Amino acid sequence: MSASLPAAGLAFVKMNGLGNDFAVVRAPLDWSPAEAQVRAWGDRQAGIGFDQLVVLSESGEGPWVRFWNQDGGEVSACGNGSRAVAWLMMEAAGADAARFRTRAGPLAAARAGDHRVTVDMGPPRLRWDEIPLAEEMDTRGIELQVGPIDAPLVHTPGAVSMGNPHVVFFTDRQDDAFVRGTGSLIEHHPLFPEGVNVGFANVLAPDRIRLRVWERGAGLTKACGTGACAALVAAHRRGLTGRAATLELDGGELQIVWDADTDHVHMTGAVAVEGTGVLPA
Template sequence: MRTLLPFTKMHGLGNDFIVINAMKQAFSLTPIQIRYLANRHIGIGCDQLLVVEPSTQAMVDFRYRIFNADGSEVQQCGNGARCFAKYVYDKGLTTKHILHVETMSGIIQLHIRPDGNITVNMGKPRFLPAEIPFLAEETALFYPLEVEGRTYQVSVVSMGNPHVVLIVDNVRDAPVQTLGAEIEQHPRFPERVNVGFMQIVDKHQIRLRVFERGVGETFACGTGACAAVVAGQRAGLLGSSVIVHLHYGQLHIEWAATDSASVNMSGPATCVFEGTIEL
């Protein structure tokens, strides 16, 4: 039997999402249905599908699930987290301005600010290869990674999901589509990886393009922005407060560069339209 699915289309700096409210009914879409919804020709079109669910933990406001366009479920999405916060507040699902939200990678805190921007406490970055996961014998600032006979020096960071960061002279000329796809599937990353191409403008500004696993290049990636700034700070190339320039705007990333410090990301979230689709 065909059913009508209500949805909201949102984006965070061009990284676009379908948001589904599953507060009162169980989420039951299959990977095939998610791929159909994400298809930009025959469905709605999105980079990820976001699901709003009741929390399974005490003192936590909501549960937040993320599915890539290929139907795979992933641990975290920073741009999606900002859209999640705007969605639950605008829909009257909460009146709080500070939310605690359950994800596959742990509890995150979302702060809805008076200016409309949303700050996300993204948690502590992780660097141990086993935590990424990444196949390496020991932890390092940079790792040699061989791709198609050429060796690249890369940083590896987990922001609740795995990221590789490469420093490039100019993101405009970076081989995001080709090299990004090759690194995403590299055998040293057992769960695949997101690939960031970072151009350092100065100590407090970078330009960034990201090839997301299961999606391809996106206009913005919140966890990728966090991972890039963290990698740059660890290498002594960036300060503690950095503006990340993306295709449709910018994010503000702050990190104190200590083992106990969480990464904070601030930026906008936008509702595009609402509707229903037949499944």
Template sequence: MIPFVKMHGLGNDFVIVDDRDGAFALDRATRQAMADRRRGIGCDQLLVLEKPNNGHGDVFMRVYNPDGGEVEACGNGTRCVAALVMDEGTKDALGVETVAGILASTRNPDDTVSVDMGEPRLRWDQIPLAREMDTLSVDMTYIPYSDPVAVNMGNPHIVFFVDDAEAVPLEECGPVLENDPLLPERANIEFVSKNPDGSLRMRVWERTAGITQACGSGACAVVVAATRRGLVDRKARIHLDGGALDLEWREDGHVIMTGPTAFSFRGEWMQ
């Protein structure tokens, strides 16, 4: 049996397995089975906790998509893991180590969790794209949507700015854009519109996961892309299907994401 915790950040849901003792061997088939929403537990990502590798973080987090493949980063997942580990002791700040680096996480007085997601990568070969181009104006079109911005926040994102994000047929264009030949590692796809109050509305298609309620790294990519396009001044409240996140792209280049986390239930997976 494999004990797990189910948590979510704005409906972006995760199965978290604590393997800091090295007791479990989760092969790809097991990871896929656990993430399956019809025959397993179901989640947007499976998060596996391990001992930190370099002594600087408090816990190491591995991130797996529903297809069982490992990915680099998960913003909402980081916030959930940080909250879970902070609940084990008295710390209100810790470092979550990932393959993308150590993410400093802090619990705020209102019980939200902030995560320093680090600096965005903006060169074409850092996204990565299949050929050299300006990442502020990517040569990608799904009629009538075109001219997106590319940002890597530990994983690749393609951000389209549109008049009305609600009107985008995301279930149709999401899988096509995710698998565009320009994206050798595929990408998360965000459609964003600006609200009258200056906040942003974002809808997201996550690679291999499909439409999700929220995507933390996607929201980080959006505040960077919106700042580069002159739509916001380095800060934004971003409204996703599952709720709102507060983002800031600080002057030092780091992106800070703040939002709530929620515990769903504990269980055991029968192998």
């Protein structure tokens, strides 16, 4: 299958990163789809079906990449989507590295093997107002719990922004019903003025974490790249892991490293091309 980027217009390449799937489109920088249109395209019964729409554009500053969640809302960052579009860019250019801008800041990516990409996701944002939270708190463990006051089911999650807001609960309870129920409850909690992605992390060893993520605007997904980065950062800040770990997600594994010298988080994982098509009108 050709790895060429689609021509200008509404042609797309369908890709996934560990099952977290995208429609990647090349379009002008001033092109923005309507929320209702994104929802229709993303619908898995009536549309193409995807977790995110990824739009690659050219500008005088170089390539720009933008992301829309399945619910039609634009978001600043998407880790798996960044790996996917970086792979397409490297294939098209015959290169081993790619750089592009996002609303969360510039990103750099490099090949890490066959259909594997490492993305430098930049430094985590750790101040309460960077995430953002509605009030000042220690983001190593914020004042939030689910369940009875005297016996909460989960509590005191870490809060991290990787260009988009995350909270990470440390728990071994990761069944579908609990993740869906708790994630949907927390996603729009008033503590998070921009909404929040909700991670459920079970630390298996100092270098291994089992993670499930309820993604803001997309629901329970097979993998979340920024969620994996946030989980490693939150776990290390609590003294539960080192600065590097393998994150086990429903769709596969990501290797996450929080570099002590640069403060940048590096994410490595696989990408796959599923097919091509044209977005319906």
